[in-house]
Amino acid sequence: MQAEQSSSALLDLAVHAITRKEGGSFPCEQGDTILSGALRAGVGMAYECNAGECGSCKVTLVSGEVHDLKPEAGGLRPRERERGKILACQCVPQGPCTVSFREDAEAVPRISPAIRQAWFVRSEPITHDIWEFTFQTSGSAEFLPGQYALLKLPGMSERRSYSMSNLPNSDGIWQFQIRRVPGGAATGILFERMAEGDVCTLDGPYSNAYLRDATRGIVCIAGGSGLAPMLSIVRGALAQPALKDVDIHLFYGGRQPRDLFTLDRFVDLAPHARRLNFIPAVSCEDDALDGWSGERGYIHDCVGRLMGDRFQNSEFYMAGPPPMVEAVRRLLILEKGVATERIHYDRFF
Ligand SMILES: Cc1cc2nc3c(=O)[nH]c(=O)nc-3n(C[C@H](O)[C@H](O)[C@H](O)COP(=O)(O)OP(=O)(O)OC[C@H]3O[C@@H](n4cnc5c(N)ncnc54)[C@H](O)[C@@H]3O)c2cc1C
Ligand code: FES
Numbered sequence: 001m002q003a004e005q006s007s008s009a010l011l012d013l014a015v016h017a018i019t020r021k022e023g024g025s026f027p028c029e030q031g032d033t034i035l036s037g038a039l040r041a042g043v044g045m046a047y048e049c050n051a052g053e054c055g056s057c058k059v060t061l062v063s064g065e066v067h068d069l070k071p072e073a074g075g076l077r078p079r080e081r082e083r084g085k086i087l088a089c090q091c092v093p094q095g096p097c098t099v100s101f102r103e104d105a106e107a108v109p110r111i112s113p114a115i116r117q118a119w120f121v122r123s124e125p126i127t128h129d130i131w132e133f134t135f136q137t138s139g140s141a142e143f144l145p146g147q148y149a150l151l152k153l154p155g156m157s158e159r160r161s162y163s164m165s166n167l168p169n170s171d172g173i174w175q176f177q178i179r180r181v182p183g184g185a186a187t188g189i190l191f192e193r194m195a196e197g198d199v200c201t202l203d204g205p206y207s208n209a210y211l212r213d214a215t216r217g218i219v220c221i222a223g224g225s226g227l228a229p230m231l232s233i234v235r236g237a238l239a240q241p242a243l244k245d246v247d248i249h250l251f252y253g254g255r256q257p258r259d260l261f262t263l264d265r266f267v268d269l270a271p272h273a274r275r276l277n278f279i280p281a282v283s284c285e286d287d288a289l290d291g292w293s294g295e296r297g298y299i300h301d302c303v304g305r306l307m308g309d310r311f312q313n314s315e316f317y318m319a320g321p322p323p324m325v326e327a328v329r330r331l332l333i334l335e336k337g338v339a340t341e342r343i344h345y346d347r348f349f
Pocket of ligand 1: 049148161164176177183184187188229347348349
């Protein structure tokens with residue numbers, strides 16, 4: 001029994017070598033997915049959601065065995081599975097493996113993701129169903145504005161992606177703005193069961209939709225739960241001296257007025273109200289909207305209507321539900337001719 005336990009403990013700590021068929025290799029440690037192993041080693045493996053749904057991290061498993069954390073994940077079609085494709089963000093190697101994929105220079109992380117323990121500090125409401133959650137780690141909170149972390153909450157074996165809303169800092173403060181999902185496992189714990197001092201695992205940072213230093217106008221577009229990374233990007237832009245003359249627009253779409261907030265809610269942003277164009281909009285066509293004097297309609301329509309001739313001279317960032325991101329991408333690429341390199345987004349599956 002003792003021998004069995006110690007050999008399984010050794011297996012848990014095993015480092016598996018992942019060889020790339022096209023050349024090179026990297027280690028994958030302690031139950032890490034192939035994607036996390038690659039990024040921790042500075043290898044440019046393409047990805048987006050880390051949740052098994054976008055399909056960006058597809059690689060071919062040439063040899064070796066993996067444990068698939070989410071066999072029903074929507075990012076891979078059954079035929080692709082049959083042809084040996086796997087989702088690197090959901091597959092944990094069980095021994096040495098060989099995989100085949102094209103390296104993506106854009107995906108080489110500027111900050112390698114790392115696993116830390118995080119302590120829950122507090123939560124406070126922003127709207128009726130979005131709350132801000134503050135965690136603390138020892139050491140600094142290192143990330144780029146716009147990035148997200150994977151949280152493993154107490155009592156959960158799966159991780160969930162949540163974007164940071166604050167700025168990197170040496171105090172180890174990580175803030176998230178999270179929307180309550182009815183019947184959701186992680187949001188159920190966050191909204192109902194977290195107590196000060198509760199410990200969870202935080203792995204990050206991830207995402208390629210971070211603030212670029214191009215001195216073009218900045219347009220941030222968020223729907224629902226997509227608020228956090230857009231606030232981080234706005235904060236990052238306001239803090240960068242090189243971007244001091246750049247115009248910033250923040251579009252935020254909700255269904256009804258109660259889904260929205262005013263800029264006064266964020267004390268650090270209020271003084272920038274003249275430079276920061278905040279445009280909240282409601283999409284619900286309802287008599288209950290009597291008294292709402294702001295923008296109406298879907299957020300992509302508002303962007304199309306209000307950005308005038310600024311499309312060619314702006315950098316676009318967006319986050320939120322996949323249909324919203326797709327609608328804005330269609331507007332930008334097909335109708336306005338914006339180059340894809342100037343569009344940065346995370347879809348919240
Ligand atoms: C890159 C990225 C960044 C993100 N950033 C944020 C962020 O900043 N803020 C934010 O709020 N969210 C964010 N998300 C979404 C977040 O990761 C979670 O998906 C979300 O909080 C829901 O998690 P949950 O565990 O509460 O819900 P889940 O338990 O995953 O449930 C999701 C939905 O499925 C339903 N469901 C669950 N189990 C079943 C079942 N057995 N049968 C039928 N239906 C079922 C639930 O009722 C619910 O409607 C992000 C996602 C991604 C990919
Ligand atoms: S499916 Fe793996 S990163 Fe989205």
